[in-house]
Amino acid sequence: MDEDLRVGPSLVVPAAELGWRFSRASGPGGQGVNTTDSRVELFFDVVRSPALSETQRARAVERLGGRLVDGVLTVSAQERRAQLRNRQAARDRLRDLLADAVAPPGPARRATRPTRGSQRRRLEGKKRRGDVKRLRRSTDD
Known part of the structure; x- marks a missing residue:
C-alpha cells in the first residue's frame, strides 16, 4: 500500500x-468499532515537498489555502x-485534490456581447x- 502517488x-x-x-x-459498527483503528488520516506537506515544482507549489498553496495547516494538507x-x-x-481524495490544485488555469474567457x-x-x-x-395591484386607492 505504501507506493508512490x-x-x-x-x-x-x-x-x-x-x-x-x-x-x-466514529459511528455505528458494534464491537468492531471499539477495537479497530479503521479511520485514516493522510498528510502531505505541500510547502516543503521537493516533488512539486515552484509553479505547482504556488498554485497548490493558492488554491488549497483554506485547507492547509502550516503548509500541510490533511485528508481523512x-x-x-x-x-x-x-x-x-x-x-484517491488526496490525488484528486492535488490534481485540481496544480492543474494549469483554463483559457481566459473572451468577452462577447449578448445577441x-x-x-x-x-x-x-x-x-x-x-x-x-x-x-395584481389593487384598483382601490
Whole structure:
C-alpha cells in the first residue's frame, strides 16, 4: 500500500512524503468499532515537498489555502469498515485534490456581447413580469 502517488503525468509524490495516522472511527459498527483503528488520516506537506515544482507549489498553496495547516494538507477517510479500504479512499481524495490544485488555469474567457435575440427575449420577459405584477395591484386607492 505504501507506493508512490501518481497525481498526473508530470507529478508523482513519493511514498516517503506521505504521512499516515490511524484512529478509531466514529459511528455505528458494534464491537468492531471499539477495537479497530479503521479511520485514516493522510498528510502531505505541500510547502516543503521537493516533488512539486515552484509553479505547482504556488498554485497548490493558492488554491488549497483554506485547507492547509502550516503548509500541510490533511485528508481523512472513515466510511469503510476496513482500514485498507479507507487508506485507498484517502489516497484517491488526496490525488484528486492535488490534481485540481496544480492543474494549469483554463483559457481566459473572451468577452462577447449578448445577441439581439437574447436581449429581446430578456426585455419581453421583464415586460411580462411587470404586467403580472401590475394586474395584481389593487384598483382601490
